[in-house]
Amino acid sequence: MADRRQTTEKNMRTMFFIIATASIAVLFLIMLFLFKEGLPIFKTVSVKDFIFGKYWYPTSDPADFGIFPLIVASVLVTAVSGVISIPLGVMTAVYLSEIAKPRVGQIVKPMVEMLAALPSVVIGFFGMVLVAPFLQRVFGIPTGLNLFNAALMLAFMSVPTICSISEDAIHSVPDALREASVALGATQLQTIVRVVVPASLSGISTGIILGLSRAIGETMVVLMVAGGAAMLPRSPFDPVRPMPASIASEMAEAPVGGEHYYALFATGIVLFVFTLFFNIVADYLAQKYAQVGEASL
């Protein structure tokens, strides 16, 4: 009897361990297939010409596979969205954890979570049919589907990420620190700016990086709102074509196993490397500067 229980116990443990490695397996398979389907393009185009090539005409003959405009578009859209989402997200987090009364917090917090739950296609649709005509009218520009519009929409998609991770970080700052600061005569604002935020900076940075990572990988919004022109933009109101938009819109026409198909997978590799980099930095920050009690301050 006891023996059988021990065997079951061992088997269960092994089974759970094997299943727990599924996430690594999936991640590995994703990389495997990205490289398997993406690397063949480098038989026709050199890595340098692919990444720094200024022309993306995948369907002309001969085709041009230069994704530099797509990379620039992705980076710019993410950067501009960060200018909006970072202050908004961090300030909301500070408000929720330091200033808001619990009752107010109980209303605002679910709203931020619901903002995260809005399907990206709905936000894209909103940007397309309502924000674009609005921008076009207000700024008198030829098209409302442009870099700025996409960045604005992306900002509201990354705010919830930035906000919730920052809030957790701020929440984990021990109360003793706040009390010490207030006891020295500091106002609540002085306490927030000089004690609470510095103490939770690593968590806030992790949130910001993950928020930006979400923005650079987001597909539907940039597909519907960014305008789709594979050119280097001259102003924030120029249409652009970030990497995910290019992949999503062209994959349907690209025949499986053709050069265009390989080129889109290679674009996927570049995008994947960007987000992987963001995530590893975030993970490193979270591990290295993890707040353990009050001792490390």
Added chain:
Amino acid sequence: MPVDEESLLEFNPAYDKRRKIKQSFFFFLFRGAAVVNGIALLIIVYFMVVNGWRAITWEFLTQPPMESMTKGGILPCIVGTFCLSFGAIIIALPIGISSAIYLNEYARPGKMVRLIRLGINNLAGVPSVVFGLFGLAFFVVILKMGVSIAAGALTLGAMSLPVIIGATEEALKSVPDTYREASLGLGATKWQTIWWVVLPSAMPGILTGAILGISRAAGETAPIMFTGAVFFTPKLPTSIFNEVMALPYHIYVLATAGTEIEKTRHLQYGTAMVLIALVLGMNLVAILWRARLRNRLK
């Protein structure tokens, strides 16, 4: 904020007034930031509802699209989204719960756990369109599933895995250790403890996570564009190897690729409203349920 030494030594009314005004101003800004998020949510939902509710009729919900998608309803899209998201959760839930059980109940801190967590974190960060590429190359082409519910659900399932693992771990952590100790003290093995004690108490939290997972899967477009959803198919799926229409993809198609984009505007709003109602409804239930659970545990 310059603090001159004088102000630290004795009470300085002018300085005190200045910093109080400063505080009110900045608190106003912080509050404003929080309000902006709420307003953004309300504006989006408001416009979808105002423009969409008139499209919602019984026919709209129960008819297939007609006359090259300029009339008719969205029944195939509702059915398709239902199949894809439930398929995804059926795949992701057992794997996700088991992973969380291993991480929270069995694993001891070490390199392996660190590696698994790194894998989960990075999986959570993979862009949705890259999941689409993966699904296309692996499920559709190599495993020869074609564009089908099976391929779409597997892709979405892989994507929901980190969400399910995270929610389950949180649920498992909220089960007090005394429960485990009591069970082990009575002579139960670890597995018996997990099965009879830990899982039942964690179940509501796990189900909340499952609801969030389904709602997220239901709203995703990019992963199913190449793997499960198609532009148009009038018939409802009869097997998991059929292709389907899906709500999010339908919105995208109508809004960008239709022949008469302006003419189908009301259908686009209607579809968006159905999707929002579905996703936010599930989220609201999950969020409220979780808040109640947390309060009860306190």
